[in-house]
Amino acid sequence: MNGAQSLVQTLLAGGLKVCFANPGTSEMHFVAALDAHPDLRCVLCLFEGGATGAADGYFRMTGEIAATLLHLSPGLGNGFANLHTARKAGSGVLTIVGDHATHHMAYESPLKGDVSALSRTIAHWTRVSPDAASVAGDGAQAMAAARSHSGQLVTLILPADTAWSTAQGPAAPVPALALIRPELARIQAAAQTLQMSGAALMVDGKTLHGDLGPLAARIAKKTGARLIAPYLASRIRRGAGAVAFERLSYGVDENAAVVKDVQHMVLVGAQRPTNFFAYPGKASLPEAPGTAVHDLCSRCMDVGYTLNTLAECLGVTANDDFAQLPLVLPALPSGPMNLSLIGQAFAHLLPENAIVVDESITVAGHLIPPTARARAHDWLHTTGGAIGFGLPNAVGAAIACPERPVFVLTGDGSAMYTLQALWTMAREQLKVITIVFANRGYQILRGELANVGVTEVGRNAVRMLDVDKPQLDWVKLAEGHGVPAHRVTDVDGFVAALQAAIAKSGPHLIEVVCPG
Numbered sequence: 001m002n003g004a005q006s007l008v009q010t011l012l013a014g015g016l017k018v019c020f021a022n023p024g025t026s027e028m029h030f031v032a033a034l035d036a037h038p039d040l041r042c043v044l045c046l047f048e049g050g051a052t053g054a055a056d057g058y059f060r061m062t063g064e065i066a067a068t069l070l071h072l073s074p075g076l077g078n079g080f081a082n083l084h085t086a087r088k089a090g091s092g093v094l095t096i097v098g099d100h101a102t103h104h105m106a107y108e109s110p111l112k113g114d115v116s117a118l119s120r121t122i123a124h125w126t127r128v129s130p131d132a133a134s135v136a137g138d139g140a141q142a143m144a145a146a147r148s149h150s151g152q153l154v155t156l157i158l159p160a161d162t163a164w165s166t167a168q169g170p171a172a173p174v175p176a177l178a179l180i181r182p183e184l185a186r187i188q189a190a191a192q193t194l195q196m197s198g199a200a201l202m203v204d205g206k207t208l209h210g211d212l213g214p215l216a217a218r219i220a221k222k223t224g225a226r227l228i229a230p231y232l233a234s235r236i237r238r239g240a241g242a243v244a245f246e247r248l249s250y251g252v253d254e255n256a257a258v259v260k261d262v263q264h265m266v267l268v269g270a271q272r273p274t275n276f277f278a279y280p281g282k283a284s285l286p287e288a289p290g291t292a293v294h295d296l297c298s299r300c301m302d303v304g305y306t307l308n309t310l311a312e313c314l315g316v317t318a319n320d321d322f323a324q325l326p327l328v329l330p331a332l333p334s335g336p337m338n339l340s341l342i343g344q345a346f347a348h349l350l351p352e353n354a355i356v357v358d359e360s361i362t363v364a365g366h367l368i369p370p371t372a373r374a375r376a377h378d379w380l381h382t383t384g385g386a387i388g389f390g391l392p393n394a395v396g397a398a399i400a401c402p403e404r405p406v407f408v409l410t411g412d413g414s415a416m417y418t419l420q421a422l423w424t425m426a427r428e429q430l431k432v433i434t435i436v437f438a439n440r441g442y443q444i445l446r447g448e449l450a451n452v453g454v455t456e457v458g459r460n461a462v463r464m465l466d467v468d469k470p471q472l473d474w475v476k477l478a479e480g481h482g483v484p485a486h487r488v489t490d491v492d493g494f495v496a497a498l499q500a501a502i503a504k505s506g507p508h509l510i511e512v513v514c515p516g
């Protein structure tokens, strides 16, 4: 058995099911070892950002880690932006990077680079396997690290000779670290704080989509505290039956308005709210000066224990009721192109238990409100603010949940970053419906230019913000990747295309030609 085989068997023994891959020569022994184990699903992504984004989507929907297989430092670099987004989402990802054989590193070969240094700027845990005998043990440790602290980014770097040299055999799985818990006295104090006037319970992570959501809502109801979720959630349950979370906002002023009356902000599994960007003369933090921020339980700690203990302190029981959203479907609209009506049509047609991956940037304001009370669904945001997350994330979500339809809402600018994910959707026959809002530009940046005080927009600015001349043809781009597609220019066309896409199997793309 060689090092690569010992690693694959270790990963399988540890419960790994999927590897999103973009291999090269230095990973060929690993590829050969994977070939002997069809029970580990290998998905080719055609770009490393596709692989890392898919692993993020997979974790968001399963709470389980997937692996990515990347090629030296250029491969890891290509995967960086979506690792950044995964980190902000709190996702665990096991990244395996092949590197040159140890003796080859003495020379300046074309692909030589500092993989460790690159990894350490983004990953929580980085290790270079020193020899074939260590690879299996390092693999088991890497899996444990990726599952620890509720999910971490982990990079295991395999010099090619550690993969091809003789190894002893696979290693037994290593358990993830136990989650750290806040002291009981701090939880008891927080229970008191939540009953004070102006208190808010800020939650994030799995509280937004699992059983902990109703628990947090019951705590909020019992104490009178507001229950607030971030603007960008890695995954939030929405629609009929979901918890009615208040949400923070994108804009600095809107964000400040949400929390202006909060005097005590209790964070449980949530980070301190921070505005997206700094602007001249505007604050970085949304809360009013003097607001007390109580960091009770960080998101890498034991959020379940903390909320359950808070509930015990307060006498909250599973029989207490809490505010749940009712089903309210807008009527099916028709007429000329109008983004508000497109939002209503989407809300009307969204199937039960769908997954929505949202990178629709400026169009989101038309899509989020009407879907709030649609059929129950999960909504995944671009937590890291780095565009190019949507299509790959949908690949991972669809592989994680093959029985659920996945919708990607994306701007045309964002979709261009990682459009080769369409090919993976076609090859794997994933039920992903991609809706591209083709406003032919970076619309949000036009607004941001105005935000920094620019009133005269000249040739250079226009040429950096318009995605036009030549015009992108999303139908041809999709078809060229093996995904059937429609272009729609009015609401009726959108309704018909979406109904048809929902009714059939496999992926589909709808290009919505819309104003900026």
Ligand SMILES: Cc1ncc(C[n+]2csc(CCOP(=O)(O)OP(=O)(O)O)c2C)c(N)n1
Pocket: 081, 359, 360, 361, 362, 363, 385, 386, 387, 410, 411, 412, 413, 414, 415, 439, 441, 442, 443, 444, 445
């Ligand atoms: C990796 C990365 N590069 C650049 C940006 C800056 N940026 C933010 S939004 C955006 C354009 C988005 O355009 P599109 O997806 O078409 O959405 P629209 O603004 O038109 O609604 C850009 C370039 C970013 N957020 N991330």
